[in-house]
Amino acid sequence: MSPAHPRIRGVVNTQATPEQTRPSETGEGGGRPRLLLVDGHSMAFRAFFALPAEKFVNSAGQATNAVYGFTSMLVKLLRDERPTHIAVAWDRSEPTFRHEEYAEYKAGRSETPPEFPGQVGLLQELLGLLGVTSLSVAGYEADDIIATLAARGLAGGMEVLIASGDRDTFQLVGDCCTVLYPGKSLSDLVRMTPEAVEAKYAVPPERYRDLAALVGEKADNLPGVPGVGPKTAAKWLARYGSLDELVARADEVGGKAGQSFRDHLDDVLRNQRLNRLDTDVEVGVAVAEMTLDGWNRDGINLLFDNLEFASTLRERLFAVLGESEPEAAATASDEGFAVELVEVAPGALADWLAAEIAAGARTGLAVEGTWGRGGGDVTRLALALPAGRAVCLDPARLDPADEAALADWLADPAYPKALHDAKGPILALRARGWELAGLDSDTAIAGYLAMPGRRNFDLADLCTRYLGRELTERDTGGAQLTLDLGGGDEQAAARHALATRALATLELALALDADLVKRGAADLLRDLEIPLVGVLARMEEAGIAADLGYLRGLEAEFAAAVRQAVEEAHRVVGREFNLGSPKQLQQILFEELGLPKTKRIKTGYTTDADALAWLAAQADNELPVILLRHRDQTKLRTTVEGLIKTVADDGRIHTTFNQTVAATGRLSSADPNLQNIPVRTDAGRRIRRAFVVGEGYEHLLTADYSQIELRIMAHLSEDEALIEAFQTGYDFHAQIAARVFGVPVDRVDGEARARIKAMNYGLAYGLSDYGLSQQLGITPKEARVLMEDYFSHFGRVRDYLEAVVARARRDGYTATMLGRRRYLPDLNSDNRQRREMAERMALNAPIQGSAADIIKLAMLRVARALRDGGFASRMLLQVHDELVLEVAPGELDAARALVVEHMSGAQELRVPLAVSVGIGSNWHDAAH
16 A cells, blocks of 8 residues: 655655656746755755854854754755755764774764764754755665666656765766765755766766775775775776776786775675665655755744844845745735825825825835945835725925925824834934824834744735735736836836835834834834834934044054064964965975864864964974964954944944844844944054044034843842842842852952853853853853752842743743743743744843843933034944943033933832943943
């Protein structure tokens, strides 16, 4: 009886009877269907080692480099090869039939890096969301599954492509079967055709197995014939035709190589048996079923959000998947939005607005133009009403009366307006002298509050999710309207498209209103996030003055330091080399200089910053110190170069603040990222000297919260001992250290204080005993003992942390003091890595999120007080828990008192908020 073959959503572990291959769909243009087979572990390992693990880690500590690299490679394959069918095969941990014959098979391989295994499950989950068939079979390797599927695909008239870094697959190459083998990089895939295999190895693909049996395969621990390399093996196979014939006439092979061959004949025959790929594996699914369909947009978005992938990878993936319908679209209507675009006669806009829009009724507004770096311009804007009537306006064509009417309506708070991602349009409108008031919904921010773990809040995606409709226009009869841009009116098409966005925003705002009420986030949108949009727009518009000459001097200084480090490194080694090449560094450090070996990686031994720091402490050689200095100075130079490029014509740097990036609610900064200016080194702090008080102002004022996360932890945990430590007025970390180590405060040394400081902040950020051990340079066991000692004195902190995770597991989310939720469905995941990642998020989200909410409240209070008090002083930056203000002449004392009052009073805690203030002519000197 034939087994059922459901659509594969994960890894199939099957012993089912193989199904006969059915006739397949044709490929593009009616040609041969194309089957793409991917060696999962092989390509994932390539991705893992192609991207640095330390740079691909999300905020919960989950390494993501293999997932990111594999996905990027898959996108390229789908885009370039356009397969009609696809499957990914995976190895399993159990022994295979090859291990049963040869116990040493694949023995001696380097230990798998601990950051890799957890990513395999994530990749398999992603493939399930993509609708990609994913297979593994007990007792067999991925190569055997691929060989089986390739054979069946070829028998069914398919063209077969195999993406693998395993050379054993070369034996499968033929006229209709090509191996895509990684070259110098993961994206560089070499097409191994029959001609390419023969050109490289001097044997045809059908003889490659024989060649490998003679030469051996180090990766599989299959020793070949000593003294026999690929050239000799190929020469023998050319002479005798095959390995079987060579074995039969072994006595004819002369020289030392011939004798070595005869001495190791058993090894060769064993290799030949083991490297044969099985083409009859019971995979339990037909090749014809391996189409790429039914992908799950929401599931992919959620996974990418949890992994904190940049939007570019997501956009590339969705673009290549665009021709097939996602699962979510099965419930979505393709009718689009019915827009009636109204033409308003010149001079009649005021009458139309008065007649069509009642005070208190929300209007959808969409703006077309450019914005960023504190400014922008409007090229077109559209207003849409609930009934679908809309008007599209070109500011350049408005007569004075219409322009005045539009400006009055935009600035009137009595007319509520819904926009999508409103801050940019606000900047563009302000650049024309138009103020926007009455913003009562920003659908991008509303979507963020509803789904804070996502990274993409595109209007089209939100419309599909909340309204079940595509972001397209339809005619009044219900059919989708398609505009012929080639021969039609492009301007008319653009006006209709913008009006459609305005109507979609209006309808989406209503749906999000209802969702946020259910999620308890409506007040956050109305009272915190929406008012903050205008505050941030004014901060971006103001920017912060930069001393361009000073920055150029710094860049030259750091560039000279980089050159000096290069010269010193060359002097120590005695020759020139590339300090940025890990391969050359490995050769020099571990072979030429014989320094102690660091962590083993695929390409040798790591030369990352942690490894160099360890070598600097262990080895009696100055090179690691020079290399660290080179990297530090290079990073500083790059930072300064980036700042120089962003100094605007007004001599100021206008960063962009983002409200929808960090899942915890924190603001982020980009173009340039001013929250990432290094401050822990003297050289890094000098960069802050470049940010100066601007013309017409007297001082920069900085104000930040002191230990806000720890105060929030004390408040939420209600731990009396922790609260008391704050209230003593002494050094907080020393007070805690004294309690934990049982010594008087005045006997707490620097090391003890540092350990407890790491502990205090670590607990607020969900740090594990392993993470604490890495920070302090101690063993995980020592870190565990330290944590136990800590909790013996602050038991309610432990109880609070445990309760947070338990409550989040029950409710599915955590919440800040203001009710900001972070949804963590992975708390109940069967995948251990994802579950532990979610647990760490659950620990830090309430504390970090509450700190983010409090600083936002403070910004609103300070901005309102400055405005209501008629101050000329203004807020310029927010960096984590710090505000930077530019103080006008004569306002210093009043501005300082105002800032302290409104920051310290932003939220009432059991441990009062403490605010530190600094004054100076530049950001560095204003530090405190």
